[in-house]
Amino acid sequence: MAGEKRSWYYRLSFPRKTALWGFIFLLPWLLGFLLLFLVPMVQTFQYSFNQLEIVPTGGIKLTPAGFENFRHALLVDPNFNPALVNTLIEVLLYTPMIIIFSLLCAILLNGKFRGRAVARAIFFIPIIMATGLMMERVTNLSGQMQAATEGEGAVYGAGFIAQLLFNLGIGNQLVQYLLDMVNRIFEIISLSGIQILIFLASLQAISPSLYEVAKIEGATAYETFWKVTVVMVSPMILTCTIYTMSDLFARSDIMTLVYDLAFRQSRYGLSAAMSSIYLLLSVLTISIVVLMLRKVVFYYD
Amino acid sequence: MTELTERLVLPDEKLKRREQRKIRAANAARSFVVNVFRYALIICLSYLILAPILINISTAFTYPKDVGLSSSIWIPSRVSLENWHVSMLVLKYKTALPYTLVQTAIIAILQTLCAMLAAYSFARLKFPGRGLLFAFAVFTIIVPPQVFMLPQYVYFRNFDFFGIIKAITGKPLNLLGNPLSLVLINITGVGLKGGLYIYILRQTYRGLPKALEEAAYVDGAGFMRTFWGIVVPSSSSGLLTVMVLSFVWNWNDAYYIRLFDSANTNNLMLAYTRAVGSVDEAIARIATQVPAHYAFLQKNPMYEAAIGKTAALLVFLPLVILYLFIQRRFVQGVERSGIAGD
Numbered sequence: 001m002a003g004e005k006r007s008w009y010y011r012l013s014f015p016r017k018t019a020l021w022g023f024i025f026l027l028p029w030l031l032g033f034l035l036l037f038l039v040p041m042v043q044t045f046q047y048s049f050n051q052l053e054i055v056p057t058g059g060i061k062l063t064p065a066g067f068e069n070f071r072h073a074l075l076v077d078p079n080f081n082p083a084l085v086n087t088l089i090e091v092l093l094y095t096p097m098i099i100i101f102s103l104l105c106a107i108l109l110n111g112k113f114r115g116r117a118v119a120r121a122i123f124f125i126p127i128i129m130a131t132g133l134m135m136e137r138v139t140n141l142s143g144q145m146q147a148a149t150e151g152e153g154a155v156y157g158a159g160f161i162a163q164l165l166f167n168l169g170i171g172n173q174l175v176q177y178l179l180d181m182v183n184r185i186f187e188i189i190s191l192s193g194i195q196i197l198i199f200l201a202s203l204q205a206i207s208p209s210l211y212e213v214a215k216i217e218g219a220t221a222y223e224t225f226w227k228v229t230v231v232m233v234s235p236m237i238l239t240c241t242i243y244t245m246s247d248l249f250a251r252s253d254i255m256t257l258v259y260d261l262a263f264r265q266s267r268y269g270l271s272a273a274m275s276s277i278y279l280l281l282s283v284l285t286i287s288i289v290v291l292m293l294r295k296v297v298f299y300y301d
Numbered sequence: 302m303t304e305l306t307e308r309l310v311l312p313d314e315k316l317k318r319r320e321q322r323k324i325r326a327a328n329a330a331r332s333f334v335v336n337v338f339r340y341a342l343i344i345c346l347s348y349l350i351l352a353p354i355l356i357n358i359s360t361a362f363t364y365p366k367d368v369g370l371s372s373s374i375w376i377p378s379r380v381s382l383e384n385w386h387v388s389m390l391v392l393k394y395k396t397a398l399p400y401t402l403v404q405t406a407i408i409a410i411l412q413t414l415c416a417m418l419a420a421y422s423f424a425r426l427k428f429p430g431r432g433l434l435f436a437f438a439v440f441t442i443i444v445p446p447q448v449f450m451l452p453q454y455v456y457f458r459n460f461d462f463f464g465i466i467k468a469i470t471g472k473p474l475n476l477l478g479n480p481l482s483l484v485l486i487n488i489t490g491v492g493l494k495g496g497l498y499i500y501i502l503r504q505t506y507r508g509l510p511k512a513l514e515e516a517a518y519v520d521g522a523g524f525m526r527t528f529w530g531i532v533v534p535s536s537s538s539g540l541l542t543v544m545v546l547s548f549v550w551n552w553n554d555a556y557y558i559r560l561f562d563s564a565n566t567n568n569l570m571l572a573y574t575r576a577v578g579s580v581d582e583a584i585a586r587i588a589t590q591v592p593a594h595y596a597f598l599q600k601n602p603m604y605e606a607a608i609g610k611t612a613a614l615l616v617f618l619p620l621v622i623l624y625l626f627i628q629r630r631f632v633q634g635v636e637r638s639g640i641a642g643d
Contacts, residue, residue, distance in 0.1 A: 014518075015427065017524070018426050018427055018428070018524075019426070019427065019428035019429065020428075021422075021426055021524040021525075022422045022425075022426030022427065022428040022431065023422075023428055025418040025419065025421055025422035025426060025524075025528075026418070026419050026422040026423075026434070028415050028418060028419070028488055028489055028490065029415055029416075029418070029419035029438070029489065029490040029495075029499070030434070031489050032415070032486070032488075032489020032490045032491040032495075033434075033437060033438070033441065033489075033490070033491070035456070035489070036449075036453060036456070036485075036486060036489055036491040037441055037444075037449070037491055039452070039456075040449035040452035040453050040456065041444075041448070041449065041452075043451075043452035043455075044448060044449060044451065044452055047451060047452070052451075054455075054458075060455055104342075105346065108339055108342055108343055108346075109343075111339070113336060113339060113340075117629070119343050119347065120628075120632055121624075121628050122347045122350055122351060123346070123347070123350070124624075124628070124631075124632065125350055125351075125354075125624075126350065127546075127549060128549050128553075128617070128620040128621065128623075128624050129553075129617065185349055186349070186353070189346075189349060189350055194546075197632075200632075242442070242443060243442070243497070245443070246442055246443040246444075246445070249443075249445050250445040250446065250447065252445075255445065255447040258447060258450070259447065259450065262450065262451055268451055271451060272451055275447070275448045275449075275450075275451070276448075278445065278448065279444060279445070279448045282443065282444070282445060283440075283443060283444065286443050
């Protein structure tokens with residue numbers, strides 16, 4: 001019996017064996033993907049077109065409701081639309097900030113300088129403070145302190161800098177954006193740990209010969225930065241953008257709203273409809289951004 | 302010999318040297334400016350990162366009645382450990398800490414295991430439909446997990462595996478409140494950021510020299526043996542990266558535990574979230590356990606804030622200790638893991 005089995009396996013060609021083992025290795029993930037991801041996704045859509053009740057025995061009862069849940073979510077519920085718009089604005093606003101900030105940090109940390117190990121250890125602390133909740137708690141007091149000393153909500157003495165930048169002739173909107181970045185620096189730091197790490201790794205992976213060539217050709221440091229460094233890390237900019245956006249979407253207020261609707265108010269159908277809308281919105285936004293960035297990204301082969 | 306050449310240097314040669322020296326001086330000046338700039342930025346940013354933590358540590362050590370006084374912001378005027386003790390009682394730290402450590406470690410190991418297997422399959426083992434499935438794996442990264450909370454909740458409420466359990470016991474299993482639900486969701490790679498680990502490890506495996514595995518196959522090793530004997534040991538830095546990230550993220554997250562096991566009182570993050578939601582109630586609940594000589598203040602917002610902050614530090618502390626131990630290896634590991642490869 002065992003011999004028969006052996007011979008069956010041994011008669012397979014190597015590519016066949018590879019395919020078989022590839023499937024076996026993938027099996028745990030594949031099961032999870034089908035049963036706990038794909039089916040739930042379909043079910044979320046299904047629930048959103050129904051009124052859902054959980055019967056005491058644990059099963060669920062569906063009553064078709066057409067587009068009623070969607071109508072309620074978008075037209076009746078007072079919290080959903082503002083939260084949706086807010087989230088979208090926040091994601092589109094924060095993502096470039098986080099990418100720029102983390103690239104800057106990675107470049108700062110990349111060169112050889114004294115105290116590099118300490119600086120790295122400090123810069124990666126945000127990774128272990130990965131939750132907004134924690135950061136909020138931790139930063140609370142300093143925020144209060146600053147607010148007390150400045151009178152305004154701004155964290156740092158931004159008025160002076162704003163005036164300076166404005167006098168330098170930088171457009172008002174750009175100044176506003178930079179000020180926003182300064183005011184949200186705590187949130188940005190707390191969200192960009194992994195991105196710094198990825199950028200740092202990709203900076204280390206750039207072949208030194210490229211810099212040598214640039215030097216021999218007489219490129220200035222500025223040119224070298226834009227034409228070698230940025231180009232070479234651009235694939236990672238794409239990766240980081242995807243990661244950052246999905247991270248921001250997963251942290252949104254909408255998720256609290258959806259959770260409360262389902263588990264505090266038992267309005268399952270409405271909650272599912274909101275989830276569906278949110279899912280479509282986040283996937284669509286990320287896809288559009290990725291398609292736009294893809295044209296700019298340089299792939300080195 | 303050198304002296305001789307030194308003396309015999311021609312005038313234009315001398316000129317060249319002088320020029321070179323000038324260039325070198327200019328370079329030194331430039332690198333000095335760059336370094337000053339770099340240090341200034343690094344120090345500023347480090348301050349931004351560390352200041353809130355340091356302020357909170359100072360608050361945590363402040364005598365309860367002094368919290369919020371302007372004389373006690375950076376250095377407490379009266380030092381005491383009372384806030385730590387009260388916060389530990391609020392979080393039930395003595396039981397919650399070991400429980401959460403074990404729970405998170407198990408979750409991290411399960412997630413890494415699943416991601417390892419799937420990532421190796423995606424990186425090296427060709428089979429039809431692989432490209433499409435990998436696209437799905439990347440897709441799982443960008444979907445917010447909360448979108449599935451209802452169906453997943455219902456699924457674990459009425460757990461069944463292709464009708465097998467119903468056939469045996471007559472009714473589906475209720476896995477809510479059962480650690481098995483967390484095990485299942487993590488071993489199948491659907492847990493927190495499961496897709497991301499697959500992506501990272503796939504990059505790592507693709508960066509390994511293929512010749513190693515080929516040599517193993519030629520020498521007659523099977524797929525399992527090649528994987529565990531050759532691939533896993535040579536990708537340890539990537540594995541470390543993934544395991545650390547998984548541990549940290551699961552430590553900091555109470556979403557899945559709240560969803561599947563909402564009655565759990567031992568998970569630290571869950572206890573923390575609950576306590577912070579209403580600090581006054583949390584404080585009132587443990588009032589009887591607090592020693593009588595403590596400056597124990599009820600209905601005092603400043604004191605509540607201090608307890609909340611100390612509790613946050615308590616949750617955060619084990620990660621800091623872990624981080625101090627593995628920081629160097631972790632950072633090197635990320636560089637070597639090939640996250641940034643191809």
